[in-house]
Amino acid sequence: MKKKLQLIFVAIIIASFFAYNYIYQDHRNISNESAVFTTDSKSLSDEFKNNIQDSETKYLNKTIVIKGEVSEINTTDLTLNDLIFCSFSQSMSTGLLQLNKQITIKGRCIGYDDLLEQVKLDQCTLIN
Numbered sequence: 725m726k727k728k729l730q731l732i733f734v735a736i737i738i739a740s741f742f743a744y745n746y747i748y749q750d751h752r753n754i755s756n757e758s759a760v761f762t763t764d765s766k767s768l769s770d771e772f773k774n775n776i777q778d779s780e781t782k783y784l785n786k787t788i789v790i791k792g793e794v795s796e797i798n799t800t801d802l803t804l805n806d807l808i809f810c811s812f813s814q815s816m817s818t819g820l821l822q823l824n825k826q827i828t829i830k831g832r833c834i835g836y837d838d839l840l841e842q843v844k845l846d847q848c849t850l851i852n
Contacts, residue, residue, distance in 0.1 A: 754847040757787045766790030769807035772836040783833040791828045810848040
């Protein structure tokens with residue numbers, strides 16, 4: 725009986741160790757990662773519209789570079805071609821950006837919004 729309790733105790737300690745390391749893992753720095761995919765806003769949006777599940781398997785939580793035309797600018801986010809929503813970690817200088825200007829952005833794909841029909845990126849950085 726004591727041996728079973730000892731084994732259970734050891735198993736709980738090992739499981740706790742792995743759970744702690746999983747929950748408190750280091751945060752990714754997307755700006756320092758190299759991009760897995762490079763595409764334009766229209767192609768990426770079309771892929772998600774045609775097959776959400778395959779696109780999420782391909783792009784979800786991956787670092788990607790997107791080229792597109794700025795259609796909306798806010799202090800911490802912008803939209804490319806009304807198709808790609810890009811969220812920045814810090815406030816950006818909106819004076820540097822202009823509507824209808826081609827730009828390139830690197831960020832992490834976090835999914836597709838069915839309601840707004842937009843692909844969502846976070847931790848974005850401006851490439852040009």
